[in-house]
Amino acid sequence: MGLREQDIDSILDVYPAKVKRNRKKHILLRDTALETQEIEANARTIPGIISNRGCAFAGCKGVVLGPLKDFVHIVHGPIGCAYYTWGTRRNKARIEDPKQYFLNYCFSTDMQESDIVFGGEKKLAGMIDEVVETFHPNAIAVTATCPVGLIGDDIQAVAREAEKRHGVPVMAFNCEGYRGVSQSAGHHIANNGLMEHVIGRGDLEEPPTRFAVNMLGEYNIGGDSWEIERVLRDIGYEVIAVMTGGGSFETLKNAHVANLNLVQCHRSINYIADMLEKKYGTPWLKINFIGINNTIQSLRNMAVYFGDAKLQERTEEVIAREMSRVEPVLEQYRKICQGKTAFCFVGGSRGHNYQGIFAELGVETILAGYEFAHRDDYEGRAIIPQIKINADNQNIPELTVEPDKKRFRMKVSPEKMAELQEKIPLCEYKGMIVEMQSSSLIVDDLNHFETEAFIERLKPDIFCSGIKDKYVAHKMGVPSKQLHSYDYSGPYYGFKGAVKFAQDITMGFVSPTWNYITPPWKNKPLLKGDVQKEEVQNVGLYTKRT
Amino acid sequence: MLDSTPKELKERRFGVINPAKTCQPLGAMYAALGLHRCLPHSHGSQGCCSYHRMHLTRHFRDPIMASTSSFTEGSSIFGGAANLKTAIRNVFEIYNPDIVAIHTTCLSETIGDDLPSFLGTIDIPAGKRIIHANTPSYAGSHITGFSSMTRAMVDYFAEASLPEKKEQVNVLPGFVNPGDMREIKRIVRTMGLEPILFPDTAGVVDAPMTGQFSMYPEGGARVEKIIDAGNSRYTLALGLFASSDPAMLLERKCGVEEILLKTPIGIKATDNLLMALRFGFLREISPELAEERGQLVDIMTDTHFHFHGKKVALFGDPDIVSALTEFLLSLGMQPVHVLTGTPGKAFENEVGTMLEEAGIRGRVKAGGDLFEFHQWIKNEPVDLLIGNTYGKYIARAEDIPFVRMGFPNLDRSVHSYLPVVGYKGAMRIIEMVSNALLDRVDRDALDEDFELVM
CATH class of the missing domain: 3.40.50.1980 (Nitrogenase molybdenum iron protein domain)
Structure with missing residues (x-):
């Protein structure tokens, strides 16, 4: 069980020396005896390596902006990038106003060769005009694909002009695919834009209730956010805005009034969390609503933050009620899952966030990693000052925010903050590594070769990743679960979600379909019989003596 | 559902809403998968490769393997030559394909990367091959990309090496499913002819479950066959948009006569396919197909x-x-x-x-x-x-x-x-x-x- 350093070294021997040196820094054998362990992350993908990573456009339009339902998202570029982000990510949204719901639409300037040669600004401006006339959206987001930056289209200027012309918020995002080293650059670009153009644009000055929160880094895949909101409302919270699953311009613009920001996916939204603290004095709390224990802990931490006896009491009531419903159901799945092992390679937060629910089901995570995270997602935020600026990450502009003169309210005094930080992860995230068991593997930007090699060596019972490597695992006879799209199931968050997850994972284990991989004739001789007898006649499966 | 779509038709002059096409590189990647032991390579930002692999995987529910040059901002400014060189070296060393089929993207096309000159400076390991197609996303569609990569196969491989044409037929199936490619081959075989069908994704994107992952499954058109396609009597180009261009090149380059047909969907188009084989090779329609x-x-x-x-x-x-x-x-x-x-x-x-x-x-x-x-x-x-x-x-x-x-x-x-x-x-x-x-x-x-x- 488990690999040693020299095993990893010999697995990587397939690589050319330079690649091997590079990749070794991204692979870590967990040793709990060590106080800190370092891993390389957010670095360039080596050309030629079959990585799961996407680009800045995917992170900006695909992940952070795309779910905002009352925006028309115009993708400025050739057709592909708009097409691939059309309805493919399962970020669900309720339709409050059918005329302000555009998630089933796909808008592209469909740049042609002449636009590349002569520039595409006029086409973009023209499309914005037509979109406003036909759709009257609450807001328009323009996202750039690779050629836009290269030919020098000034989409910021086009957006500004259009906003003036129409009186509709129009914002542009320079998230060309070549920026940064992965989706991560795009998250940052989207965070900056939402902070600059949307949050704080509303008129609300005070929250409707004291217990007003925002949910950040929650994309409502398969309805995750709805399950969490159900529980939060029941306890007495008011969710002002969700960023961005099911979110909208209408809700985000008043996000500044919340008294606490909950951060689910640290990687994709920590910039906004940070900026909201600086600009409006609202702290953020790292929560994790995946798995029963994590959900309960997160709810209790929220109650600690608000320090209200009634809220705490109600929190416990709701927890008790939900537990009495889900615990007996989970037990039957636990019996099947107990003792199994998993790989958990996802995104920039789920690689960590899903380990808790696996543990609750008795499944050990023996390999985990992120596709596009930074060192702080592995090692904790304390490492941030030590992260070196390099040619790739310096190009994403940092947005500097100042305390808002009118709206800054220090929600928690520095003394109270220090006291709370002793108890709860307020404005703090400790990362994945500390929670992993000794001799488990942590792999950053796991690539195809390593996926295959580690599955072969460690033989996990389930492989959790995305669509591109899902069927690689299947072909090897290993069940897989997409933890990006949930294989079109879900929700997986919160109490009800934990049951759904347990049910789906168990289904992967018990499906009789795996039993048919080896055909009945494999390793069976064609002729069978007792050679000592005189005549043996072969009749199909049975041998009959005459 | 789609409540903002008005009934009233008004001329729109800019852009596309709800496209019925995607970009060239996806088609090129799919075509390249139709070569045996070929790894498609996307010369551009890694996001393109990721999107194409995702989309193809979702359609076929099978692994779609492809590599990328993983451009950074630097390569976008200084050109992608260095990235391509590193990529090709790594690909051959780590993933060991027989062929790497490179297609471009809007990024590498916009900055004007000149693939033939780059390839001239790259050492290709003995017995290995590289082909390339230019597939700018800002022209045509995924069908154009499929056609361009198929054309590249003709361009790089097909040779007329014999004085006389052989009694064999090339079939360019176009952008269809592997199930369709299998059926087209069956039909041609039932007519008593051995088709050279390319690209052929049968056995690649519908590979059987065996308990073993194979990066290069059994299927895919063999290069030797495509080389020999230059000696065939006819090329059946199935579909004007996906197949005519490569078939025309095959005619120009190797003198193989092109017969342009519709994709054989429906009774008339299938009749026409059989009639082309009947006249072209003087063979009676097989009783099985007649039935x-x-x-x-x-x-x-x-x-x-x-x-x-x-x-x-x-x-x-x-x-x-x-x-x-x-x-x-x-x-x-x-x-x-x-x-x-x-x-x-x-x-x-x-x-x-x-x-x-x-x-x-x-x-x-x-x-x-x-x-x-x-x-x-x-x-x-x-x-x-x-x-x-x-x-x-x-x-x-x-x-x-x-x-x-x-x-x-x-x-x-x-x-x-x-x-x-x-x-x-x-x-x-x-x-x-x-x-x-x-x-x-x-x-x-x-x-x-x-x-x-x-």
């Missing part, structure tokens, strides 16, 4: 009242849609809205002529989008919608029976294994169409009208 045709006609006549006169809206890739229009007409159906996202007047002429000859006043458009297509349907409602998965929004909005056909099919399975080409494929289409129409009749029937036998 299949007879069965098909039997079904068509016996069940014509299930579909006759129904109005249909169909969209998708140009070769598929054109052939399907022809088949719907032979069933007595009325294709009144016909659209492809791929640009090309030839599509409008071809489909327009068919409709005119059938006396149907319909709308036909190439380079159109599904927003406009939906508006057409609002203005002239139909009984049936046929198209790829994206049609489901319109089908729901307008409550129309919907048959999924073409690429991509992201929400139903098994489709890539079962053919829609040939006589057998035509039977399958009739089954799908009839079932969709009859399920609707059943759904809408009052209890007293609910029939057992239909």
Whole structure:
């Protein structure tokens, strides 16, 4: 069980020396005896390596902006990038106003060769005009694909002009695919834009209730956010805005009034969390609503933050009620899952966030990693000052925010903050590594070769990743679960979600379909019989003596 | 559903809303997968490669392997030569393909990366090959990209090495499923000929489950065969948009005569395929295929009242849609809205002529989008919608029976294994169409009208 350093070294021997040196820094054998362990992350993908990573456009339009339902998202570029982000990510949204719901639409300037040669600004401006006339959206987001930056289209200027012309918020995002080293650059670009153009644009000055929160880094895949909101409302919270699953311009613009920001996916939204603290004095709390224990802990931490006896009491009531419903159901799945092992390679937060629910089901995570995270997602935020600026990450502009003169309210005094930080992860995230068991593997930007090699060596019972490597695992006879799209199931968050997850994972284990991989004739001789007898006649499966 | 789509048709001059096409590199990647032991390589930002792999994987539910040059901002400024060189070295060393098929992206095309000159400086390991196709995303569609990569196969491989042409036939199947490619090969073999079919994704993207992952499954067209394609008597180019260009190059380069046919969807297009083989190689139609045709006609006549006169809206890739229009007409159906996202007047002429000859006043458009297509349907409602998965929004909005056909099919399975080409494929289409129409009749029937036998 488990690999040693020299095993990893010999697995990587397939690589050319330079690649091997590079990749070794991204692979870590967990040793709990060590106080800190370092891993390389957010670095360039080596050309030629079959990585799961996407680009800045995917992170900006695909992940952070795309779910905002009352925006028309115009993708400025050739057709592909708009097409691939059309309805493919399962970020669900309720339709409050059918005329302000555009998630089933796909808008592209469909740049042609002449636009590349002569520039595409006029086409973009023209499309914005037509979109406003036909759709009257609450807001328009323009996202750039690779050629836009290269030919020098000034989409910021086009957006500004259009906003003036129409009186509709129009914002542009320079998230060309070549920026940064992965989706991560795009998250940052989207965070900056939402902070600059949307949050704080509303008129609300005070929250409707004291217990007003925002949910950040929650994309409502398969309805995750709805399950969490159900529980939060029941306890007495008011969710002002969700960023961005099911979110909208209408809700985000008043996000500044919340008294606490909950951060689910640290990687994709920590910039906004940070900026909201600086600009409006609202702290953020790292929560994790995946798995029963994590959900309960997160709810209790929220109650600690608000320090209200009634809220705490109600929190416990709701927890008790939900537990009495889900615990007996989970037990039957636990019996099947107990003792199994998993790989958990996802995104920039789920690689960590899903380990808790696996543990609750008795499944050990023996390999985990992120596709596009930074060192702080592995090692904790304390490492941030030590992260070196390099040619790739310096190009994403940092947005500097100042305390808002009118709206800054220090929600928690520095003394109270220090006291709370002793108890709860307020404005703090400790990362994945500390929670992993000794001799488990942590792999950053796991690539195809390593996926295959580690599955072969460690033989996990389930492989959790995305669509591109899902069927690689299947072909090897290993069940897989997409933890990006949930294989079109879900929700997986919160109490009800934990049951759904347990049910789906168990289904992967018990499906009789795996039993048919080896055909009945494999390793069976064609002729069978007792050679000592005189005549043996072969009749199909049975041998009959005459 | 799609509540912001107005009925009123207004001219839009800029951009596309709800596309019926995607970009060239996806088609090039799919074509490259149709070479045995080939790794497609995307020369651009890694996001492109990721999107294409995701989309193809969702359609085929099988691993789609491809590598990328992983451009950074630096490579976008200084050119992608260094990235390509590193990539190729790593690919051969780590993933060991026999062939690397490079396609470009809008990024590398915009900065003007010159692949042939880059390739001149790259050491290719002995016995290995590299081919390339230029596939700028800002022109044409995924079908153009498929065609360009198929053309590259001809360009790099095909050779006329013999003084006389052989009694063999090249078949360019176009952008169809592996199930269709298998069926086309079966048909040609049943006629007593061994086809050189390329690209051939059968056995690559529909590889069997064996408990072992193989990066390069058994399927795919063999390079030696494509080299020998230069010695064939004819090339059957199935589909004007996907196959004619490479077939023309094969004719120019190697003197192999091109026979341009429709994708063999439906009875007429399959008849024409068989007639081409019959005349080209002086072979009688095999009794097996004659029997299949007879069965098909039997079904068509016996069940014509299930579909006759129904109005249909169909969209998708140009070769598929054109052939399907022809088949719907032979069933007595009325294709009144016909659209492809791929640009090309030839599509409008071809489909327009068919409709005119059938006396149907319909709308036909190439380079159109599904927003406009939906508006057409609002203005002239139909009984049936046929198209790829994206049609489901319109089908729901307008409550129309919907048959999924073409690429991509992201929400139903098994489709890539079962053919829609040939006589057998035509039977399958009739089954799908009839079932969709009859399920609707059943759904809408009052209890007293609910029939057992239909």
